[in-house]
Amino acid sequence: MRVVHVVTLVSDDGAYGGPTSVAAGQLEECAARGHEVTLVSLWRGRSPAPARLGSVPLRTRPARSLLPGRFTGLMHPLLVRDMWKAMGRADVVHIHAGRDLVSLAALAVAALRRKRFVAQTHGMVQPRRAVAVRLFDRVYVPLLRRARGCLVLTEHERRDVAQVIGAGGPPLVTLPNGVRPEHEGGAEQGRGEREVLFLARLHPRKRPDAFVEMAALVHRRMPDARFTLYGADEGMLPKVHRLIAAHELEAVVSYGGALAHAEAVRAYARAAVYVLPSVDEPFGMTVIEALRAGTPVVCTDTCGIADELAHRRAAVVTDGSPEDMADAVCGLLADAGKRAALAEAGRRAVTEVFSVHAVTDRLEAIYRRVSRPQSPPQGFLRPIG
Template identity: 65%
Template sequence: MRIVHVVTLVGDDGAYGGPVSVAAGQLAELAARGHEAELVSLWRGATAPPPTVDGVPLRAHRARVLVPGQGFLGLFHPRLAVTLWRRAGRADVLHVHAGRDLVSLAALAVAVLRRRPFVVQTHGMVQPRRSAVARLFDRCYVPLLRRARGALVLTGEEGAGLREVLGPDGPPLHRLPNGVRPGTDGGAGGRGEADVLFLARLHAVKRPEAFVRMAALVHRKHPGASFTLHGADEGRLAEVRRLIAEEDLGGAVAYGGPLDHAAALRRLARATVYVLPSEAEVFPMSLLEALAAGTPVVCTRACGIAAGLERRGAAQVTDGSPEQLAEAVLRLLEDRPLRERAAAAGRAAVEEEYSIASVTDRLEGLYRPTARTGAR
């Protein structure tokens, strides 16, 4: 099959996060199975758009701000519409990683106009919103979403919210977890003993300030520990730096800037502990990637997969307070056998529940009837 995925933004700063990792992982596995697979997107970075992302062919145009003040929603490039039109015309199926933004809107419109079968995967980004901008956008957007042959959701909660947006005339919903390829690292036991990592956008929902406050508490009891934050700044870097100075952590806590996906994977594999203090995460790819790399993780109960990981012993799950985060990190730093057990449990979770192979098996099953239907 000729399969085209569309995602809003690829960049050298990893700012768009999980949807890019999900798309690239799915496409790489599809290509390994003999399908012709490619990714269409906007690009933001210091260089020209690369020909591939994580080994997947990429067709991209530089992001431009068409609607100021609306973040990802307002990004576009006129030539991207032409590329979408051409690539859709030769595709057997389109897979749109859809948020409320102009790229997703254009991709859906092209799929409908070209009468190509398509599925959508919303990554928790299309939920009920009451703002005037969302209501106005949805007048054009939701009728197109309803034309999808299927909508992929991560959890029952996400599905309920999406169904509320789509109404009774929406497409069938299919539960599909994110998937990753198991890593090859030897596990947490052989790494540095106290390298604690935050790797996410510096956005309020990710709570980087909680990471810094946790670091202050851990540093008092474990002064040899080092703490690093990586991620694109989305409004919280100034506060992070203020807290580092306030807590006198300049020698222990550092901001390392954003990383592209390949560099992020390498960094996750080197860490002793990965901490994700987010207050709302449907299905965080960074957490799965840390587990696949054999890195023990600390997260909050707001993470959609926290309960399952906790049952397996694959994650230290907290209420998100700096105190509980610090307690969990200290347990892992001070107990090497616990780290090794957590690493093994995390790898088992990936292999048994979150492998990209099992995800792609299900995708192929969804694509094939979709492609046949679209060809009639």
């Protein structure tokens, strides 16, 4: 089967986050199963774009800001031509669709080429009342409605997407994100006994400021604990620096900038605890990556997979307050047995629920249905999960 994915941005600092890593992981597994795969995207980095992302052939153009917004207005005119050529031979097109120019162009090209396509929204398509969004949606939503199926992560996202596209739209299919499980015990080498990690965009929703407030509380009880933040700055770095100075944590809390994927994997493996203070996190791909590395996780009860992890005792789920997160972190740092049990449950959750193998099994079934010439445009996909 010839499979083409489109995602908005690939970059050397991983700025676009989950959608890019999900697309690459899905395509790598599809390629390993004998499918012919291509990823089409913009590229932003200090060096020329690579020809491949892992084992996945990559077709890119340099990202240009044509409209305001961190990702919304990114585009390159020749990327449309690349989409047209790549989709021409495809049996299935898979568009990782946010509200941005690349996604809009991909949806339009797929419709013009009369290609059967699925869309995956990654929590990025939510009801919005801003005038600019409503104008964008006049073109975007009719194109999104032409998808043969729309892949959503959670029931919350299902409700959001249903509200945006309205009644009679494509079937909404629940599909979790997946990662490739690590060999058990492989990540334990070099793990710090007192290192607490934040690895996400420094965006208000990710709450890096709450991480620093939590660090201050933990430091009072465990002075030997150390805290590191990694991630591209999206407006919160000045506040993070101010809080570090206000709490006199310069020797305890550090910011290491954005990391490439390979560096991020090593950072997870070094940490004793990973903390994601995000509120209303649609899924939490960084949580899954930390679990894969065997790193105990502390998250909030509004993370999209918090209920599943709590049920499996695979993470410590908090109310998101610095005080509750600090209690969770101190409890883990003080108890190696608790950390080991949480790590084992986390790895098991990855294998059984969030493995890219299990996810791709479901994705292949979706692709087979989409690629059938006799497939009707709507109603043929039953929700999965």
